[in-house]
Amino acid sequence: MSGGKRVGTPPHPAAATEFATWVVPHEVPAIVPLPSSSTEPRWVGVYRWAAVGGDLLAAVIGISVALLTRFGYHVGSGYLVIGSLLPLAWIAVVALSRGYDSRYFGAGPDEFRSILRSGVGLTAALAIASYATRSEIARGFVVLAIPVTVAAALVLRYALRKDLHRHRLRGRCMHRVLVVGRKSPAATLCEHLESRPTDGYRVVATCRPRGDHGETGPLQADELDEADILAAVDRHVVDIVAVATDPDLAGQSLRRLSWALEQRGVELIVSPGIIEVAGPRISVRPVAGLSLLHLERPSVSGGPHLMKAVFDRVVALTLIAILAPLLIALTIAVKISSPGPVLFRQRRVGRAGAEFTMLKFRSMYSDAEQRLGDLFALSDGNGVVFKMRDDPRMTPLGRWIRRFSLDELPQLYNVLRGDMSLVGPRPPLSEEVALYAADDSRRMLVKPGITGLWQVSGRSDLSWDESVRLDLRYVDNWSMTLDLLILWKTARAVIYGAGAY
Numbered sequence: 131m132s133g134g135k136r137v138g139t140p141p142h143p144a145a146a147t148e149f150a151t152w153v154v155p156h157e158v159p160a161i162v163p164l165p166s167s168s169t170e171p172r173w174v175g176v177y178r179w180a181a182v183g184g185d186l187l188a189a190v191i192g193i194s195v196a197l198l199t200r201f202g203y204h205v206g207s208g209y210l211v212i213g214s215l216l217p218l219a220w221i222a223v224v225a226l227s228r229g230y231d232s233r234y235f236g237a238g239p240d241e242f243r244s245i246l247r248s249g250v251g252l253t254a255a256l257a258i259a260s261y262a263t264r265s266e267i268a269r270g271f272v273v274l275a276i277p278v279t280v281a282a283a284l285v286l287r288y289a290l291r292k293d294l295h296r297h298r299l300r301g302r303c304m305h306r307v308l309v310v311g312r313k314s315p316a317a318t319l320c321e322h323l324e325s326r327p328t329d330g331y332r333v334v335a336t337c338r339p340r341g342d343h344g345e346t347g348p349l350q351a352d353e354l355d356e357a358d359i360l361a362a363v364d365r366h367v368v369d370i371v372a373v374a375t376d377p378d379l380a381g382q383s384l385r386r387l388s389w390a391l392e393q394r395g396v397e398l399i400v401s402p403g404i405i406e407v408a409g410p411r412i413s414v415r416p417v418a419g420l421s422l423l424h425l426e427r428p429s430v431s432g433g434p435h436l437m438k439a440v441f442d443r444v445v446a447l448t449l450i451a452i453l454a455p456l457l458i459a460l461t462i463a464v465k466i467s468s469p470g471p472v473l474f475r476q477r478r479v480g481r482a483g484a485e486f487t488m489l490k491f492r493s494m495y496s497d498a499e500q501r502l503g504d505l506f507a508l509s510d511g512n513g514v515v516f517k518m519r520d521d522p523r524m525t526p527l528g529r530w531i532r533r534f535s536l537d538e539l540p541q542l543y544n545v546l547r548g549d550m551s552l553v554g555p556r557p558p559l560s561e562e563v564a565l566y567a568a569d570d571s572r573r574m575l576v577k578p579g580i581t582g583l584w585q586v587s588g589r590s591d592l593s594w595d596e597s598v599r600l601d602l603r604y605v606d607n608w609s610m611t612l613d614l615l616i617l618w619k620t621a622r623a624v625i626y627g628a629g630a631y
Contacts, residue, residue: 171369173303174232177294181235184286185224185245189217192279200271209271216252220279223248223255233397236294236303236330241287249280295328304332308362311374313338319374319401331370337362356387363396371396375403435576438610442552446545453539460491460536467527470496473540478557481577486549488557489540493528494521535624541580553613554579555601573601576608586619 193213197205205213228234229244253276260267297303307323309316316336323331337359363371371391373384388398402423404412414421450457464472474492477485524532531537544550550557557578563571583600604612 170232171303173297174235177235177290177303178230178232180290181230181287182221184290185221185229185283186217188282188286189220189279191282192275192277193217195278196271196275199274200268209268212267216275219255220248220252223252224283227251236291236298236328241291242284245280245283245287248283249276252276294330298327298330301327301332303330305330305370306366306368307331307333307370307372308359308366308368309333309336309372309374310359311336311338315374315401315403319372323372331372333372334366334368335362356383356390359387360390360394363391363394368396371398373398373400375401434610438551438613439548441610441613442545443548445552446542450542450546456536457539460531460539463527464491464531468495468525474537477560478578479560479563479574480549480557481574483563483574485560486544486547488550489543491531491537491540493525493532493537494523495525538580545580549577551577551579552581553604553616554582555604556582556584556597569602570598572605573598575605581616581620583616586616586623 193216197209197213201209224230224244227244227247229241229248234240234244253272256267256272256276259265294303304327309320309323311319316338320333320336323329323333359371362368371387373387384400391398404423404425412423412425414423416422461472470492472492474490474494475487476490478488480486528537541550545552554577555573558573563574566573583604584597587596587600
């Protein structure tokens with residue numbers, strides 16, 4: 131047995147593999163199950179009441195706006211009663227949509243979906259109640275009250291979530307996690323759980339089979355024992371038990387463990403060992419008494435991508451019309467700032483390996499390509515893509531337009547022509563494609579984009595492997611929702627200029 135208390139948190143995600151390994155002997159006394167009504171951490175209650183208060187405030191705002199807009203200061207008594215009851219109805223609908231479930235606190239998509247579902251549910255409930263009671267509820271009132279309530283609730287919940295993230299970055303409001311599994315998968319799971327502190331997982335210990343030193347042979351390590359795991363749960367007072375992929379802890383053993391943890395009020399999560407696959411592609415379906423994990427094929431063609439193509443062209447055309455004065459001003463500025471063409475044209479590789487000419491505003495002197503060979507040794511890039519933070523070939527204007535990604539605006543014409551998309555993998559050079567590994571070529575299943583996950587996750591500061599991983603994640607998990615999220619985050623990345631050089 132090895133034991134002791136873990137002091138502090140690892141300074142770096144990689145340190146997650148250095149946690150003490152708790153292997154409790156079989157002689158541990160029988161453990162008395164704890165009551166199921168175990169006390170929640172204090173921060174959970176504070177967050178829940180703050181969420182309830184925010185939703186109540188959002189409902190009051192929505193109803194007040196609707197009443198004043200629809201009726202002014204002459205509101206009938208009937209609508210005053212409705213206005214008084216709707217905030218309580220809104221809280222009830224959010225609760226039914228699991229908007230106050232602690233497992234979703236801080237998880238943006240799940241929290242926001244519960245608010246959106248509540249808006250739809252309350253609208254349906256009002257319509258049914260109006261029909262059943264044969265009452266006339268002004269449509270203008272409903273059309274204003276519920277959307278404003280939903281919008282206000284989303285803003286307030288977003289602010290609450292950001293406040294929680296700030297606390298978590300300081301090591302507060304965390305879920306205490308016990309990781310169970312063999313050495314290699316347990317270490318990987320530890321690293322992933324603590325790679326993003328804002329997710330709220332702090333691994334306090336790992337529980338591995340006795341004699342497990344990473345060997346893969348079937349006789350090299352004992353099986354994990356339920357009593358050992360429960361003893362570690364009680365010793366470290368954890369909130370969550372995370373089971374790494376382990377053939378010894380499955381089926382009936384895992385079922386019994388879930389029962390025991392349920393009595394203690396401890397959550398059980400199981401890692402299937404699948405990485406870089408988003409939730410919409412994963413579903414659990416019962417087959418012959420088993421819960422089987424199904425992975426849907428990624429969407430790389432068909433109807434959704436036709437919708438994406440239409441969306442790209444409409445938005446690109448709209449942006450060109452809106453930004454026409456800026457495009458004209460940049461054209462004049464580039465022309466008079468230094469001799470040479472206004473546009474820089476470069477051959478890039480697009481979908482299915484088809485080459486196209488990508489357009490950018492020229493940000494370097496006209497002899498930049500000739501001077502490239504002398505600067506390779508000074509590259510700040512990722513080993514494949516050449517980048518320099520202080521590139522001497524850059525013009526003064528070029529540094530400014532790159533800082534705010536204005537040099538990429540001509541690529542809107544590439545989008546109109548169908549060579550590129552608004553969102554997609556980074557468009558590679560042919561010499562970069564020649565260095566691709568077998569998996570990397572999946573990046574070319576979709577059109578390259580003006581922006582993408584690489585743009586909102588570090589841009590030029592990313593390593594080559596990180597850039598490829600993000601592009602593959604996008605290809606495998608593409609959706610219109612993901613595109614809209616990336617476009618929204620791109621604006622913030624451009625404003626701050628992180629990784630732009």
